[in-house]
Amino acid sequence: MSKANPFPELMRAFFYEWLVEQRNASVNTVRSYRDTWRLFLRFVADRAKKKVAIISLADLTAAQVAAFLRHAEHDRGGTIGTRNCRLAAIRSFFNFVATKDPALIAQCVEILNIPIKRAPVSEPCYLDPLEVAAILAQPDQSTLEGMRDHALLSFLYNSGARIQEALDMCPEAIRFDSPSCVRLTGKGRKERLCPLWPETVMLLKKLLERQPRAQDQRLFVNRYGEPLSASGVRFKLAAYVKAAAATMPPLQTKHVTPHSFRHATAVHLVSAGVDITVIRSWLGHVSLDTTNHYAKANLDTKRKALEQVAVPVATAHSSSWKRDTSLLAWLDTL
The missing domain is CATH 1.10.443.10 (Intergrase catalytic core)
Structure with a gap:
């Protein structure tokens, strides 16, 4: 692994060794993670005013990840679900990095602690x-x-x-x-x-x-x-x-x-x-x-x-608890 910039080799190891060989991830999962990292690296490069090829792990901070997630949700018009999928792909990589290089654990933990965003659960759109x-x-x-x-x-x-x-x-x-x-x-x-x-x-x-x-x-x-x-x-x-x-x-x-x-x-x-x-x-x-x-x-x-539920029939009698004034008086004291 290059001591100057270990990021490219870590990225290759993550996709080939971790996702494909060890996790046996499906093609769709690999492609989803790949697309997330394409977007993330271009976003970081644009903010840092540098080429993607020279990005290092030091550039991939928790602040950059948070900014990217806001960009994915608001600027790109993605859903909260898409935002969470992007975060899952980034988290997975930094979880892998933490096992490879203990010196980077502090940086990885900051990113791993970025929470999943909860979204309102809407009724599914279905067709008659x-x-x-x-x-x-x-x-x-x-x-x-x-x-x-x-x-x-x-x-x-x-x-x-x-x-x-x-x-x-x-x-x-x-x-x-x-x-x-x-x-x-x-x-x-x-x-x-x-x-x-x-x-x-x-x-x-x-x-x-x-x-x-x-x-x-x-x-x-x-x-x-x-x-x-x-x-x-x-x-x-x-x-x-x-x-x-x-x-x-x-x-x-x-x-x-x-x-x-x-x-x-x-x-x-x-x-x-x-x-x-x-x-x-x-x-x-x-x-x-x-x-x-x-x-x-x-x-x-x-x-x-x-x-199938019967319509309640109104009665002329008041409920027993309403007629029991002593009970009502006791409840008023609570």
Whole structure:
């Protein structure tokens, strides 16, 4: 390790030795950490008026990290969740540095003590069945691109898959014979099986007939045969939502993303009376509390529950505790 500036070698060791070899982190995690450090190093270099190549560990102070987090949240317009993800990537590196060079522990502890920022928990944006149908009706299925988009969106709604889970899917993960299902690999490389509707299986079969893929190749690809990106899907979905809003006005006020289909799947399963533990397994949640969030968001279920509660009938008699003046007098003395 270079005594003059150990930072570059520590960074390489962090990514190659720690993340990849020891932690066996997923490709998505490595890329997320990489993007954070690209942004952070450029931010520090700009503030220090120096090139990224000559940045040292001494430049990466807790004050710089705090300033970068403010920049990520306010100047770049990121969410608090994104801000916390950036912090997690930076913390992970300095936790690694502390084990490699005890002389830097004081600097590392200052950065590790920067707290995660709490964010208000909002109700998830989910789509009603009619809104889902309106969006699915937009792709032109006479074209290969429209057939692919219709199959992808239908698959997202059927499986409740995260967008990257769907884009990583290969034909070998699908069981086309009855009972049809798909094997998805989610966060933490956890695998789960999700049932597929016959209609979804038919759409996937037709897509493979028109655009054959090897068993270990990605199923959803662009016109050049390259795997679709999540940003590309979001761009296409925005156009479909805008078109669907012409016949379904409530869509105009909703921020619809690929993840909205996952929310819709969860809420509609709750509405159908599916056991919450089954839904947790379906969606691949680690905690049941995450799945319970969808039960709270389902307004129709709340309305049905309210209808089962009898309206209180007013009585002409006052409550016994109100008639007991001695009790009221005693309470007044407290």
